[in-house]
Amino acid sequence: MxxxxxxxxxxxxxxxxxxxxxxxxxxxxxxxxENSVLLILNQRIKLDHSAFEALWNSYTIKICADGAANRLFDYYRDSDGKRYHPDVIAGDMDSIREDVLEYYEAIETTTVIKQNTQYSTDFTKSVNVATLLLLGIDLNAVEINEYDGIHKLYQQADKSQLKDIPLLILNGIDGRFDHTIHSMVQFYALRRQDPYFKMCFLTMxxxxxxxxxxxxxxxxxxxxxxxxxxxxxxxxxxxxxxxxxxxxxxxxxxxxxxxxxxxxxxxxxxxxxxxxxxxxxxxxxxxxxxxxxxxxxxxxxxxx
Amino acid sequence: MxxxxxxxxxxxxxxxxxxxxxxxxxxxxxxxxENSVLLILNQRIKLDHSAFEALWNSYTIKICADGAANRLFDYYRDSDGKRYHPDVIAGDMDSIREDVLEYYEAIETTTVIKQNTQYSTDFTKSVNVATLLLLGIDLNAVEINEYDGIHKLYQQADKSQLKDIPLLILNGIDGRFDHTIHSMVQFYALRRQDPYFKMCFLTMxxxxxxxxxxxxxxxxxxxxxxxxxxxxxxxxxxxxxxxxxxxxxxxxxxxxxxxxxxxxxxxxxxxxxxxxxxxxxxxxxxxxxxxxxxxxxxxxxxxx
Incomplete structure (x- = not known):
């Protein structure tokens, strides 16, 4: 009852x-x-700068999904002109601006990974990249097929050692409604495929x-x-x-x-x-x- | 297949x-x-004024759910100091500000209907009010129990003549996430209870x-x-x-x-x-x- x-x-x-x-x-x-992942999706970053800075500094891996790099680029620049530099920008790169791409390609600590396949979304590409980074794979040292190399590397990888990784997603909610619901789909997909991630969507x-x-x-x-x-x-x-x-x-x-x-x-x-x-x-x-x-x-x- | x-x-x-x-x-x-309902919920109104004005003028019945009256009050005032006046403000009135309540209580064309019951939400109270207005019931001429009078009137009413009423909801999405999902619940509730409404949530x-x-x-x-x-x-x-x-x-x-x-x-x-x-x-x-x-x-x- x-x-x-x-x-x-x-x-x-x-x-x-x-x-x-x-x-x-x-x-x-x-x-x-020991390891944690901050993933930024392509919507305007609405967080207070002090809150964002604190989050940024407390996560060990930072990834932008495609056009999210524009949002990060536009969000903040300090008095020396320095911006936030993610570890990786991943996706099919149909949203990143030319000037933003040029800026980040010149940054040594940022790796830009273009993946053309339309069989996975920029979200999935980014999360797969996160898994590879968590496994200590140097993405600058391996050859990555531009079509779906990340997916192949991800499939081949032994993920059994990974456990309890906080994964915080910014900008997954409050945009287009089908995107919001697609974020909810990720909860179930990740639990099936990458149960080592503990995912949280943060909104205002x-x-x-x-x-x-x-x-x-x-x-x-x-x-x-x-x-x-x-x-x-x-x-x-x-x-x-x-x-x-x-x-x-x-x-x-x-x-x-x-x-x-x-x-x-x-x-x-x-x-x-x-x-x-x-x-x-x-x-x-x-x-x-x-x-x-x-x-x-x-x-x-x-x-x- | x-x-x-x-x-x-x-x-x-x-x-x-x-x-x-x-x-x-x-x-x-x-x-x-012939009849249509615009229902505003309690979030900041983000629409362009010209878009809002056009929508406002094309709907025959306009209702604010509780604190939505604050949002409408704060949203716009013309050069003569005139604001938008909804037909009804309905809800348990735990969110409406004192100054806003005073303002609208003095407006002859706006009826303020306080309903204390917590067995229905401000959304449901407002939609029930809409049904009564569509049936031509003069809410100033009937006695309405302050606890759940609207619900009782709604239950007693013969709604069989009602058909195909556009119902546009502003501010039902993009706030607190449990509110957003509660808006989705309304689709199914309304289809069961008030199938004459054709409901649409409008977001930016x-x-x-x-x-x-x-x-x-x-x-x-x-x-x-x-x-x-x-x-x-x-x-x-x-x-x-x-x-x-x-x-x-x-x-x-x-x-x-x-x-x-x-x-x-x-x-x-x-x-x-x-x-x-x-x-x-x-x-x-x-x-x-x-x-x-x-x-x-x-x-x-x-x-x-």
Whole structure:
């Protein structure tokens, strides 16, 4: 039987019992992992410069997908004329401007990788590049076929050593709506193909992550992020789902069928404690509202 | 067997054969219907003033959901100090500012309807108000219980005469992500409860509509809108679906299973002719990219 419980606004929620995993929300703001990937897509960068700078400095690998290089080029230039230099610009290069391409081709630390195949998107090309960099492959030292060399290298690579890599995506949401939904598709594609990535989309409203399907549930550890966040939603974008248990939400549910079609969708919910358990039959998308004024300060503090 | 066909960029596509209905895209830009509803939600209004003015003047019923009244109040004031006056402001009024409430309460043509129940959202309260206005009910002449009077009136009303009412929603997308998905939920809720509404979400990137499930398909009639639009996507947000037939897309499909989870999603597709047939087993969300520079001119031309 399906149960909805309204809890107090503040409760003490400890990680306890059996569970399938822990998801730390701070891993994307302050990635302490040895390796982490920041991927920028082709929309205007709306972040405050101090927030952007802190994020940029805390990620070990930075990649622009095609026209995202224009956005980075246009976004910021310091008083010496120096811009941000990504490790790689990857894609079919149908969006990058000539002047931007010329600028970055002259930068020694930036590698431009053109891949013509239309069987994968600039997003996938960039994520495949990230995998190769994580494996320590020097992309300047190997020959890369301009049609689909990256895809071939990616397929041949042994990825078994890779684990728990924070992957933060800027500009994946709030543009064209089919692009936004295509970003949601990536959650499921990546979980299938590259489960070592822990992906998060960052917007000026939210952070958006995937809670994997599980029997016992995943604990979200809010920790330092708790004061920086507001409402949250559990969004069954892949189809009807059953949230078997939550613990730590204002409105907790048990054995709750959720779907876009039925209208049973947990939106405008919120966290009552420092931790929150979520168990669902199929992987579910979660949005967590961000208080950007506080996020920016947190990013600056953590990067110092 | 599933078939994908790549067509020429331009083809002559005529409405022909048997079909279940026609959806004219221009109905939301130039609503020629006797009645039409413009509903504004609580986000900053980003439209050009000339585009907004043209839309405003072409809709017969204008409603602000709660805090949307702040946005309308702040958006524009002419040289005489006159602002836009909606027919109704509806919601639980937890977002409207005191000064805005005072201003609109003094406007004779604007009715403020406070509804405290938390069993429906400001969106639903506003759409229920729209239904009552469409039925010619004078909301100033009836007594409305402040808790859920609108819902009760709505439930009692005979809606059988209502048909094909364009309903344009501003600010339903691109805010908090759980709100965006909640907007998608409304497509399915409205189709169930108030099928007389033809709803469209307008953003600075797209128009987003629902293509109802059907055996023979719906013809999208692009007509005057054709030069104003770009890419489109068919987005299976309610779960796995089968697109049984399309005719008039760059990449047409037949018996094509589509789902977010599988990654088979038709995005970055486009129209090759003046019409396009879409048949799918379950109702599917469609996004159509807008060229706003041209849309604004179209709106101005049509409103003259």
């Amino acid at each position: 399906s149960i909805i419980t309204e809890n107090n606004d503040i409760e003490d929620i400890k990680i306890e019992g059996e569970y399938d995993g822990i998801i730390e929300l701070d891993q994307w703001f302050d990635p302490k992992a 409203s939210d952070m958006i992550i995937l809670i994997p399907s599980s029997k016992k549930g995943y604990w979200l550890k809010l920790d330092k992020v708790k004061p920086l966040i507001g409402n949250c939603g559990l969004l069954p974008l892949a189809g009807p789902n059953i949230i078997t248990k939550t613990k730590g939400l204002k409105w907790d549910v048990e054995d709750w069928p959720t779907s876009i079609e039925s209208g049973n969708v947990s939106s405008s919910n919120r966290f009552v404690g420092e931790n929150c358990l979520i168990a669902c039959e199929e992987s579910i998308v979660m949005s967590v509202e961000l208080k950007w004024d506080k996020i920016t300060q947190h990013l600056i503090d953590e990067s110092e | 599933s078939i994908i066909t790549e067509n020429n960029d331009i083809e002559d596509i005529k409405i022909e054969g048997e079909y279940d209905g026609i959806i004219e895209l221009d109905q939301w830009f130039d609503p020629k219907a 990137s797209d128009m987003i509509i629902l293509i109802p499930s059907s055996k023979k398909g719906y013809w999208l009639k692009l007509d005057k809108v054709k030069p104003l639009i770009g890419n489109c996507g068919l987005l299976p947000l309610a779960g796995p679906n089968i697109i049984t037939k399309t005719k008039g897309l760059k990449w047409d499909v037949e018996d094509w299973p589509t789902s977010i989870e599988s990654g088979n999603v038709s995005s970055s597709n486009r129209f090759v002719g003046e019409n396009c047939l879409i048949a799918c087993e379950e109702s599917i969300v469609m996004s159509v990219e807008l060229k706003w520079d041209k849309i604004t001119q179209h709106l101005i031309d049509e409103s003259e």
